Amino acid sequence: MTSREAKELKIIPPKNSAMLSWKPRPILSPQLTEPVPLEDVYIGKLKDRKTTSKAIQMISTARPGFSHLKRCNGFRLLLAPLMNDESEDQKSPKIMSSDDLRRSLNSKGFDLSLLEDEFEIIKVPKRAAKTKIQATKCSDIWPVNFHPDPQLEAVISGDIFTTEQLCRIEILMRLAIEAARRESVGNSECNGSALVVNPENGEPLVLACSKIDQHPMWHAAMLAIDLVAKSQGGGTWDLHKSNLTIRNQSETERKRQSNKNSLLFYPPSLSDIEFPCSETKLLEVKATRKNKCSNIPRDDEHRDTTGPYLCTNLWVLLVQEPCALCAMALLHSRVSKIFYGIPGEHGVLGSKIMLHITPGLNHRYQVWSGILEDECRRVRNEIKARDCI
Ligand SMILES: [Zn+2]
The missing domain is CATH 3.40.140.10 (Cytidine Deaminase, domain 2)
Known part of the structure; x- marks a missing residue:
């Protein structure tokens, strides 16, 4: 040229x-872009929905954690991860049986009579969503606590x-x-x-x-x-x-x-x-x-x-x-x-x-x-x- x-x-x-x-x-x-990984958790079903706030207070004391999730969804109460997070060997945690969980909850003052006998196992988001898109997908699985980052959302x-x-x-x-x-x-x-x-x-x-x-x-x-x-x-x-x-x-x-x-x-x-x-x-x-x-x-x-x-x-x-x-x-x-x-x-x-x-x-x-x-x-x-x- x-x-x-x-x-x-x-x-x-x-x-x-x-x-x-x-x-x-x-x-x-x-x-930020991939779906939030899921984990298996135990869910208990409340006998009476009027006991929701009491049950949330008790389970939060007995089994703290899950700050990225709502602890209750209708009658369903989020109890604990299926993998034993209280295990001494955190590098290779073992599956916790429902009987072990009952004993653990009972020993920490949780009133098991609030729940029906059988626990359910479901998957919920393992960590907090970082974006609105992730939060929306997580919410389809279980209600989440999410505070969007305005700068990240703008990006x-x-x-x-x-x-x-x-x-x-x-x-x-x-x-x-x-x-x-x-x-x-x-x-x-x-x-x-x-x-x-x-x-x-x-x-x-x-x-x-x-x-x-x-x-x-x-x-x-x-x-x-x-x-x-x-x-x-x-x-x-x-x-x-x-x-x-x-x-x-x-x-x-x-x-x-x-x-x-x-x-x-x-x-x-x-x-x-x-x-x-x-x-x-x-x-x-x-x-x-x-x-x-x-x-x-x-x-x-x-x-x-x-x-x-x-x-x-x-x-x-x-x-x-x-x-x-x-x-x-x-x-x-x-x-x-x-x-x-x-x-x-x-x-x-x-x-x-x-x-x-x-x-x-x-x-x-x-x-x-x-x-x-x-x-x-x-x-x-x-x-x-x-x-x-
Ligand atoms: Zn180069």
Whole structure:
């Protein structure tokens, strides 16, 4: 493609969310997305419903637990797990017989005369539901105690993003797709392009494409992180100045430069892609969503204005799910959100594993997939076909 043709290429922004052909899919822990596991429990049937509150009080004292469940459902009283949770050997608990349970309840002051003679065994949710979807399914089995996490529910429904933010993300992803179409040289392990964005103003900071034909570690995200390092006076690789491009500066861009936000590209041929300006603050969240969240890290909870790491608080858009090398580099650089289009054969943010939910990490980013998925898939197929020639 000639420079003239490239300059004529326009990225047409969507005008509203109804024009969006995609919906961001959060990559969440299976604990949030899979059905809550069930366990067998003993149920006693009350002879007289008028004794319900007395029976609940007595069983809660004799057999505490089940805080995630209502203790009574009509005439049915939740007594105890079938597996003996009072066993001395908790590593290999044994089944408790109904006679053992009667003796245990009796010894702890529970009035067995409140119940009919036969106990029932049923399955109930083993742990608390974490989402509304899980709570609804659990409630079909047994009444639950559930308090939704507003931030988590907004992530699941997609309401965490405003229409303006989604439109901005689409514009930025189209930029990344166009870059990948022009320049990406990757392999089955990792491919595509990476765009680092400042969520404070929605502006792109660096754009890089996979260039493993030039260096085995030059995956798109690795190059993008190195470009961010260069914008801060560092950088590892010898990307010669002639190979780096800082765009011709418009008035807006000069202002941006004064804020030390250089727009860097690799390879340099990407410099003539039309970069959209923005005043969209991607970080903004609706006032109603500033509630405490226990499951999802939030940008405004983790913001560190001193910026001790390369990409603290920045967002990254990737055409394809990153490999382990890129995902760990993004983690070490402290990006706060990652958006990608399509799964990668060796991807570690949803496909092979979910690296970002691995216990013991000292930083977590949030991840969404499905951004312009069809367009990303098409461009990956183009790149693959090109690489095979
Ligand atoms: Zn990679």
